Each structure stands twice: as C-alpha cells, then as structure tokens.
Amino acid sequence: MKAMVLAAGAGTRLRPLTYQTPKPMLPVVNRPVLHHVLDNLLRHGVKDVMVNLYAHADQVRGYCGDGSRWSLRVRYSHEPKLLGTAGAIKKTGDFFSDGPFLVMSGDGLSDIDLSEMLRFHKKHKSFATMAVKAVDCRFDYGVTLTDNSGRIKGFLEKPSWGDIFSNKVNTGIYLLEPELLRLIPKNQIYDFGHQLWPKLLKLRKPIFAYETKAYWCDVGNLSEYRKCQVDSLDGKVRINIPGAQIRQGVWVEKGASISPKAVLRAPCLIGKGCRIEAGAKIGPYTVIGDRSRIASQAELKNCILFDNVTVGGNVELSNCILGANGSVKENIAVYEAAVLNMRQ
Known part of the structure; x- marks a missing residue:
C-alpha cells in the first residue's frame, strides 16, 4: 500500500x-x-x-x-x-x-x-x-x-x-x-x-x-503542541522515545553530559550532546533538544527546547517553548511563553 x-x-x-x-x-x-x-x-x-x-x-x-x-x-x-x-x-x-x-x-x-x-x-x-x-x-x-x-x-x-x-x-x-x-x-x-x-x-x-x-x-496550535508532548512523555501514544531510559520516565540520548549534582525530574528527555551543569533542575514534562546547554542553578518545568538552545545560570523557565539556537541569559524568569531564538 x-x-x-x-x-x-x-x-x-x-x-x-x-x-x-x-x-x-x-x-x-x-x-x-x-x-x-x-x-x-x-x-x-x-x-x-x-x-x-x-x-x-x-x-x-x-x-x-x-x-x-x-x-x-x-x-x-x-x-x-x-x-x-x-x-x-x-x-x-x-x-x-x-x-x-x-x-x-x-x-x-x-x-x-x-x-x-x-x-x-x-x-x-x-x-x-x-x-x-x-x-x-x-x-x-x-x-x-x-x-x-x-x-x-x-x-x-x-x-x-x-x-x-x-x-x-x-x-x-x-x-x-x-x-x-x-x-x-x-x-x-x-x-x-x-x-x-x-x-x-x-x-x-x-x-x-x-x-x-x-x-x-x-x-x-500551541496548546495542542504542548499537549502531545506531555501525552508522549506519559506513554499515551505508541511512539519511539529516543535515548536510554536511565530510570522510570527519564530518557537520555547519546553523548549527553549530565552533572551528578543536576536534578532530573520525571518525565523528561535530554537530547544528544547536551550539557547539564551542577544544580540545574530539569522537569517534569521537559524535553531538551540536541546539543543544548543548561547552566548551573537553572530550572526548567514543562518546557520544550529545540536544538542548540543555551539557558544561562539561575534562569527559571516554566511552560516555555524555545526555538532552535535560542539563548536565555542569566538571572531571568520566564513563564507561559512561546519564544523563538530568544536572546536576552
């Protein structure tokens, strides 16, 4: 067929x-x-x-x-x-x-x-x-x-x-x-x-x-896009989630470097070649795109990051979508935002 x-x-x-x-x-x-x-x-x-x-x-x-x-x-x-x-x-x-x-x-x-x-x-x-x-x-x-x-x-x-x-x-x-x-x-x-x-x-x-x-x-639309991301992490749809599931609800792709002092809250997915620094808190319901960098003490909840995103130290993001190559600099909090290539 x-x-x-x-x-x-x-x-x-x-x-x-x-x-x-x-x-x-x-x-x-x-x-x-x-x-x-x-x-x-x-x-x-x-x-x-x-x-x-x-x-x-x-x-x-x-x-x-x-x-x-x-x-x-x-x-x-x-x-x-x-x-x-x-x-x-x-x-x-x-x-x-x-x-x-x-x-x-x-x-x-x-x-x-x-x-x-x-x-x-x-x-x-x-x-x-x-x-x-x-x-x-x-x-x-x-x-x-x-x-x-x-x-x-x-x-x-x-x-x-x-x-x-x-x-x-x-x-x-x-x-x-x-x-x-x-x-x-x-x-x-x-x-x-x-x-x-x-x-x-x-x-x-x-x-x-x-x-x-x-x-x-x-x-x-953006609400449905967020919903299908959450449903995928919750296992409501039969799709292949990439990476190894290192514990229940936490997936990590090849080449990711995660500090032992970082916190990964299920469900979440860390993409290929990412770097997650000490004190960073990822999740729940957060997907980090390939080759992204999350600096020390940053906190991300209910977020979708495309590839090559940089999040600076002490940044707090909630319900945010960051497009490819986006950058959020240090000491800022952003809530309920869909952002493309954000540079602050």
Whole structure:
C-alpha cells in the first residue's frame, strides 16, 4: 500500500515557531512529527510514500531524504502555490493508480492501526474511508454523522453545543480508492473537508467512517503542541522515545553530559550532546533538544527546547517553548511563553 503525507501547510496558528520550522518538522520528544508519521506507516507495511511540500521544503527533504532510514521509498511533490488537501493528491495521481492508498496529515500525531482500517475499508467495499475519533469538545473540529454501519450520512462544520448529533471528528486520515482521483479537478485549489467529501456524499458514493480508539492529536496550535508532548512523555501514544531510559520516565540520548549534582525530574528527555551543569533542575514534562546547554542553578518545568538552545545560570523557565539556537541569559524568569531564538 502507498501513502500520501500532506506536509505543505503554512502553520500560521503555530507562529512564531513556524517562521523558521515547517509544522511537520516541529519536534515531539526530539523527533519531528513527520518522523512519527513515517514510523507508523512503516509499522503497517507501507513502502512507498509521497510527501507534498511548500513552506521550508528544504528542511523536510533534508531530514527525510529518500526514506531509507525508515526502509521506505519517499518521493516529493513541490507546490509553488498551495493546491489544497485534495488538489495535492490530484497533482500526484499517477503515483496512486494501482490500488487503495492512505492520506495522512504530516502534522498529526497518532498511533492509529492502519492495518485494521484497511480491513474495515475492504469489508465495507468503501469508495473512501475517513478515520474519525470521538472527542469531548466539538468546537474546534467538524463532526461526522454516520448510520449504524458506519456509512457517512453528513457533516457539520464546527457545530455549537446545540448540535448534539455526534462527537466524532475527522482526523484527516483517509483510505481512498484510486477511482476517486477522477472526481478532483486538475490544477485547482481543492479541499477534502469543504469540497470533496460533500461531493462524494452528494453523488451517493459508499463512503464510511472508521472510528478509531487510538491516540490522535492535531498539532495545529500551541496548546495542542504542548499537549502531545506531555501525552508522549506519559506513554499515551505508541511512539519511539529516543535515548536510554536511565530510570522510570527519564530518557537520555547519546553523548549527553549530565552533572551528578543536576536534578532530573520525571518525565523528561535530554537530547544528544547536551550539557547539564551542577544544580540545574530539569522537569517534569521537559524535553531538551540536541546539543543544548543548561547552566548551573537553572530550572526548567514543562518546557520544550529545540536544538542548540543555551539557558544561562539561575534562569527559571516554566511552560516555555524555545526555538532552535535560542539563548536565555542569566538571572531571568520566564513563564507561559512561546519564544523563538530568544536572546536576552
């Protein structure tokens, strides 16, 4: 089976982080979200992947390469102008002509059982299958209405509390038959949610919702980004946390130098080549990116540090996100801040 990974989004709701880092490349436990997506595709037997690109395309290509680090074959489709989620697939249609294929969001963290989804798709002789997830709050997502068999009967875009029909949201994970490509116009901006799915419904195509109980988080804004980091450290999602677990909930990657007088509070992750000085306190719920330096008496709680970050002595950070190469100098306290390349 083949897969399309949508990685061209601009990530406007994650600014300022996405000014320099494309959304699929934002690190979750020191690996880009896209890395975890490719891990899950490999886990379920996918071998060939197409990735569409737009913002910071060189970063995605540079990291994923030809896919050999995952034993995948990865190809790319660059979009000088965004074509929309469905338009992106139309552009690469020949790649998917030989059987049902997956569509995944490059910025969605999930351990969904794609093999089970394929079995569901085949059993129901579905033309297009959407993975849906029951959520507590329906305000931020459109919901999907189904009958008892799972066949999709309608959609509600970001309903109010008065719309009590369903709490099953579209995860952006799809399994599609290649004949569907004929229904997408060429060289046009065309979207799954607003155009293609309603079109399939109007044409009375057999479209089904596969309800997953697996973990799913749309890394679409800063609060969701923080949440998926915490959930990963808590083991709520099946992903590979790098490094050796030196004790319960504390992971340390190769080449990290940690003073015996530093305090590591679980859960936390220390990246490759980091230096943690005496008296520094790391955690809980803190991830330190590769080659970062945390000076003496600094304290970090609920923080995400990208690679090559320097935190000076006696700095106190709480609920902060520091972008790559950021620097926070000595004797300062920062709370509830998303900061990119901070220099003070």
